[in-house]
Amino acid sequence: MSAITLFPSRTDERSGTMLFLNQVSMMARRSLTTIFREPASVIPGLIISVFFVLVYDGSLNGAARFFLPGQSYLGFILPVSIISSALSGASIAGQAIVRDIDNGYFDKLLLTPISRSALLLGPMIAGALVLVLQTALVILVGFLLGLQPETGFVGVLAVLGYALLIGLAFSGFVIGIALRTGSAAATGGASFLFFPLTFLTATFTPVELLSGWIRTAADYNPITYILEAMRALFNTGWDAEIMLRGLTASIIIALFTFAFAFFSLRARVRRK
């Protein structure tokens, strides 16, 4: 009956909250350090993201004139690339946990008074920050291809903010799988479970042009609203309602996956 404490017991004069935040940032920094010491884990995802932008834009740009009059297809398709990047960012975070479980460092951490949530949030945040970085680079490539966001620099920051939330949300899920299975293969496979979610939505065309079952799926898919929010930031300008819908959708996914990761952690650290 190992109680999961959100805050560690106080060992000095610093407040519990400070100690907790300190632990989270320490764990996140550590995850980032190790991720960047193995650049091979980050680079393929990055290349794929850029590849998506180039290929989708290249092949659908012409046709887009008919279904997206007056809008940039580049600004329309970039968010899809960001969502796909989120999968690789999440996978990196999950693999980092599996690595810790394998090399025994995870068990070592469990013997310290570290808050169990910090064990979880550290790599989640690291995964999300990797995504923010990937997003920034993808947007940079977009600029090189002539992207002119309607909402300017602040809009780009807002897109990065969405990326952070999506990164947290996806990482939570993959980390949950990593903790549950402790297996690199299962964790690698987990990010593919998100694949349908990124395609059963208005991936290539606006949602209004979808019909039938895929329209229904897209309407219920929270990713649709995140895509629409980012697309608005690039192409059509600020719209409070669209922004809020996108924000709500990403927070809902993040809450679900965090809960999943948290229960997976509890299952793993439960003493037998």
Added chain:
Amino acid sequence: MFDREIIAEHLVKRYNGSVIAVNEVSFKVNSGEIFGFLGPNGAGKSTTISMLTTRSLPTGGRATVCGYDVERQASDVRRLAGVALQEIGLDPLMKSIEMLVIQAQLFGMSRTQAQKRAEELLEIVKLSDVTDRPVGKYSGGMRRRLDLAMALAHEPAVLFLDEPTTGLDPASRRDIWAEVRRLNRELGMTIFLTTQYLEEADELADRVAIINHGQIVAAGQPAELKAQLGGDAINLTFADDATVERARKQLSDMTNRTQVDRNILRLYLANAAAAVPAVINRLQQTGLQPSSLTLTQPTLDDVFLQVTGQRFTVEPEVEDKVA
């Protein structure tokens, strides 16, 4: 000031409801003592340490570390105990100093304190000159020393070492021994050490408990345990088992106790050296010719043989996993 004792009362660990790994184990480790928990592979040493260090729950019985219950007050136990497990838990991509700073901070030190402490620890375990190398590039001995440093980050009151020298070369083993003694002497740290090396227990421990098949079969000071065997021994090697048996019958009235180990007959006597001429006389009279005669002081190995009826066999050393 809290006491630095470790107490186990009727500890039981049962797996899957049937296999008993630890069976009614009780002992008390006093404040400031080095306690050796000795047993062959699979005897239940690691299972015991895993319960004492809050990693697994006892199926029965109870245990306290510094007065805190390992089951209900796990976080207090973790705060006071330092643990170096048999399976070294280090991240090969990180540097030693980074791991130690994190470790010290997790135990409540500020960033600057932690940095200072980490440097100190690297000095202690003699790793100061390789701080820039990732841990993955360390040798087995270096990793073991870093792992020990991690366990010491918060100056624990009680230190648990699970087979700290298994797989190490003799020089690294001596280094670890010296460090264990120093920690015990200078900081008064209580040290609970499991080992499958009799020599290690004999060398380091103030008191030992010998565990076999999940049960403690003997406990006490090494000297005391050896003395229980009845003093020194005369070892006579004969050509075959039958001769050993005949010699045993002939000589049994001259000794406190005899023991047969393969083709060696061991006679335990209060003063073995003085008895040698008489033993030789008797053998000559009966025409039994030993191929060798040696005098030995009893070892813990003999104690083990005495209490379990079998030799203490150590399996071939397991090489460190290469990361």
